[in-house]
Amino acid sequence: MNDLADIGLGGLAISGILIAVALALSLTRRLGLEKDLIVAAVRALAQLLLVGFALRIVVDDDDPLIFTWIWVVLMVIVASFTVRRRAPEVPGVVPLALVSFTAAAIVSLGVLFGLGVFEPTGRAIVPLAGMMVGNSMTATVVVARRIVAEARDHRDLIEARLALGLSSQDAFAPHLREALRTGLVPQIETTKTVGLIALPGAMTGLILAGVEPVEAVRVQVAVMYLVLGSVATTTAVIALGLTNGLFTSDHRLQVAARPPSP
Amino acid sequence: MRQSLAVTEMGFELRGVRVDGVDRPRLVDVDLDLGARGITVLAGASGSGKSSLLRLLNRLDVVDAGTITWCGEPLADTDVLLHRREVGMVFQQPTVAPGSVLDNLRLAAMDLDEESAADLCRLVSLDPSFLTRSASELSGGERQRVCLARTVATGPAVILADEPTSSLDPEATEIIEDLALRLGSASSPMEIGWIWVSHDPGQVRRLADRVVVLSEGRVAATGTAEGLASDPSVEVRRAVGGER
Numbered sequence: 001m002n003d004l005a006d007i008g009l010g011g012l013a014i015s016g017i018l019i020a021v022a023l024a025l026s027l028t029r030r031l032g033l034e035k036d037l038i039v040a041a042v043r044a045l046a047q048l049l050l051v052g053f054a055l056r057i058v059v060d061d062d063d064p065l066i067f068t069w070i071w072v073v074l075m076v077i078v079a080s081f082t083v084r085r086r087a088p089e090v091p092g093v094v095p096l097a098l099v100s101f102t103a104a105a106i107v108s109l110g111v112l113f114g115l116g117v118f119e120p121t122g123r124a125i126v127p128l129a130g131m132m133v134g135n136s137m138t139a140t141v142v143v144a145r146r147i148v149a150e151a152r153d154h155r156d157l158i159e160a161r162l163a164l165g166l167s168s169q170d171a172f173a174p175h176l177r178e179a180l181r182t183g184l185v186p187q188i189e190t191t192k193t194v195g196l197i198a199l200p201g202a203m204t205g206l207i208l209a210g211v212e213p214v215e216a217v218r219v220q221v222a223v224m225y226l227v228l229g230s231v232a233t234t235t236a237v238i239a240l241g242l243t244n245g246l247f248t249s250d251h252r253l254q255v256a257a258r259p260p261s262p
Numbered sequence: 263m264r265q266s267l268a269v270t271e272m273g274f275e276l277r278g279v280r281v282d283g284v285d286r287p288r289l290v291d292v293d294l295d296l297g298a299r300g301i302t303v304l305a306g307a308s309g310s311g312k313s314s315l316l317r318l319l320n321r322l323d324v325v326d327a328g329t330i331t332w333c334g335e336p337l338a339d340t341d342v343l344l345h346r347r348e349v350g351m352v353f354q355q356p357t358v359a360p361g362s363v364l365d366n367l368r369l370a371a372m373d374l375d376e377e378s379a380a381d382l383c384r385l386v387s388l389d390p391s392f393l394t395r396s397a398s399e400l401s402g403g404e405r406q407r408v409c410l411a412r413t414v415a416t417g418p419a420v421i422l423a424d425e426p427t428s429s430l431d432p433e434a435t436e437i438i439e440d441l442a443l444r445l446g447s448a449s450s451p452m453e454i455g456w457i458w459v460s461h462d463p464g465q466v467r468r469l470a471d472r473v474v475v476l477s478e479g480r481v482a483a484t485g486t487a488e489g490l491a492s493d494p495s496v497e498v499r500r501a502v503g504g505e506r
Contacts, residue, residue: 156357160409163320164370165347165416174360250342252322 016041059122068122072129076101079137083144090144096241097140097234104136104233105129108226117222128226131202135187135227136234143183143235147242150175151253158253168247176243183235191224200224272333273298273420273455274319279328281314281479288314290479292328298420300471301446301456303487305463305501311479312459313354316422319457320351350418354425356405358397363388363408366397370415382411385445387437403434410441420455421445427465439469463503475501 007015019041026033057063058071080097087093109129113120118128151158154175161171194200199207202223206216246254279292289311296302296319304312317323318330321342330337332345358366367379374382380390386407392400397408406426413421423442427435445454460466466473467487475482475490475498483490483498491504498504 156353156355157359159322160353160357161359161369162322163346163351163353164412165343166369167343250321250324252324 055126058126061121061123063122065120065122065125068125071126072105075129075133076105079133082137083140086141087145087148090148090242092245093144093238093242096144096238099241100140100234100237101133101136103237104132104230107233108132108230111229112222112226127202128223131223132226132230136230139183139187139231140234140238142186143179144238144242146179146182147176147239147246150179151246155253162251162253168251168253169243171251172243172246176239180235180239184231187228187231191228194220194224274337274457275331275334276315276318277329279315279318279325279330281311281318281323282326287479289318292479292481294474294481294484296457296474297472298333298455299448299453301442301458301469302472302474303466303470304457304459304474304476305461305466305470306476306482307497307501308461309478310476312461312476313424314479315476316351316424316457316459319422320346320349322351347416348418349420349422350413350416351422352406352409352413352424352426354428356402356409356426356429358400358405358408361397362394363397363400364393366408366412367393367415370412374415382415385414386411386441401434403430403437406430406434406438407441410438414445414452414454418454420457423456423458425459425461427460428462435465439465442469461501463501466502470502473502 019037022037023034025031026037054071058067076098079101080094083097084090084094109125109132112118112128113125118124151172158171158175162168200220200223203213203216203220206219207213211219248254274294274296276292276294276296279289279294280287281289292311292315304315306312314323318325318337319332321337321340324338332340332349337345359369363383364374364376364379367382368374371378376393379393383390383392388404388407388411392404392408397405400408410421410426421442427438430438442456442458444450445452446456447453456469458469460469470487472484473487473490474484477497482495483493485493487502490498490502493499493502493504
């Protein structure tokens, strides 16, 4: 390992000073956030230490890749349940999220590893899958919540379109477009401004680990494309699944998507 | 006592129709023949099942029991998208899509040319200059006329109208009623039949060739407004503005 990346226990303790700065702000301004700050700092340390130990097995080149893929599957499962927690009003979101993340993993990791962009090692698969799932999760929550809100808030217009003989896909198309844009636009904006406002995580990590900046940039750009592709895949799959669930096969808005009749 | 509504033109036939609701059924044991010509008004108090019945006829809802046929064919067997163009529906709230009036008309007929669109405007007493105006910026009455023009653009045999004037002022109401009478007249080249929901007894008397009075999800009476004005049931008399 490069010396730059090894901050040691002392370095870790010293970086804790920065938490003290946040604590000082909370105390002097009476924000009442001291307990939350300490819990957050300790939890982050504990969680990441545990993850770190687990990752030693998963990313070890001598261990079989099955551990790595088990890790990826677990990430997908945890992310799917996290989507449900963040979007409780969306019916049947867990299986849809599972399918979405799986589809995104197959497409994006398939391109990166199948076409030889990265070597299929635990050291590459785990962080790339993590970035894919993490970013897709946020967009999935946004799109899922927006689709349900669109169906709820615009039911009159959707039924007016259905009553004109439009299919359920056509009747909901403008709302689906809006929901997908809401999920994708932030990611596109982030991609556009990358490097201008903040240096992205993967690149920062590589540079700290002693990798040449231009080499780090190449990896980062591949990661950003991975994220964009994954976000597009997950949002498209979950949108399709949710939209199908809103309508019956004979083009009626499901009862759950309508208020009770007077 | 349930009566049978005699019709000469085949339209909808409902037999033993029931639609369940959250607390109580919305429609119970409805047997009814609704012709495809003239203006049939569904009257009755709020919550009597008028709108529920109308939604069934456009296939926006389905029955929990019983059968409905349209021109002799079970409704469930019809092509739903074609059926909705043959039996159009306008709603209580005039709901327009974002965009211009022309955009709204093209929702119903994608390849509608501007001349035909202008004709549709004139049909609903709107100046063709409205075509380029934003539909959402129109008054309630104007928007409802756009909704009607949009429905007429599908070439329907029957229009289901769910209290289309209840949120409009008297002037806008009169325009819409005149339009229904004109389009529904046997002398109109379109001769569109109407099944019109109303809880306004004055409107029932102005429009109805036939009246169906619903009460608590059941058919309470059928007949002409004049005939029902002296019905033994106070509820039926009230629905058509008859003697108290």
